[in-house]
Amino acid sequence: MILEVAMLTVHAGQERAFEEAMAQAAPVIASARGYLRHELRRCVETPGRYLLLVQWETLEAHTVGFRGSPAFAKWRELIGGFFAVAPAVEHYEHVLTWPEKKS
């Protein structure tokens, strides 16, 4: 599993509308091949700042599959207008989970 980590900054005053748009956009990203789950979180310290965490089966499921799909255009259409700065997107691989999973 690869974790997509996107740091998002939303125009002041548009936080509530952004959160509603993200709820509307959730099924769009969830329809992508290799998508596992995602969550949106609001920064306590900085208004307008959000963290989007998306779990993908592989890096390419996001960078090639989703980004090259019609669903991505729809996703951007729904949420792209809210960003005050371009989203900073990185990918992270697993090192350690605690408590350790018994599997």
Added chain:
Amino acid sequence: MILEVAMLTVHAGQERAFEEAMAQAAPVIASARGYLRHELRRCVETPGRYLLLVQWETLEAHTVGFRGSPAFAKWRELIGGFFAVAPAVEHYEHVLTWPEKKS
């Protein structure tokens, strides 16, 4: 639940030792009151860059409870020497999880 998000940058060449130290330090943070779980992830794009995600029951469990405890001194002792720059720590509250949990 509050998510602590720490962006970590480790001295070049010390990645393996840092990961081992984090495994050793896991029970230390896990012993804190209000701690729920945590994970460490390695950035795919940038060598030496890590993301630490810690779930706490409340913001204060981290900022007051853990940081003011003897366990925090032990935690810092085990991992503090690895950082090339000071960790960037923020806290995030829940907005949206998908698929939605049935609870």
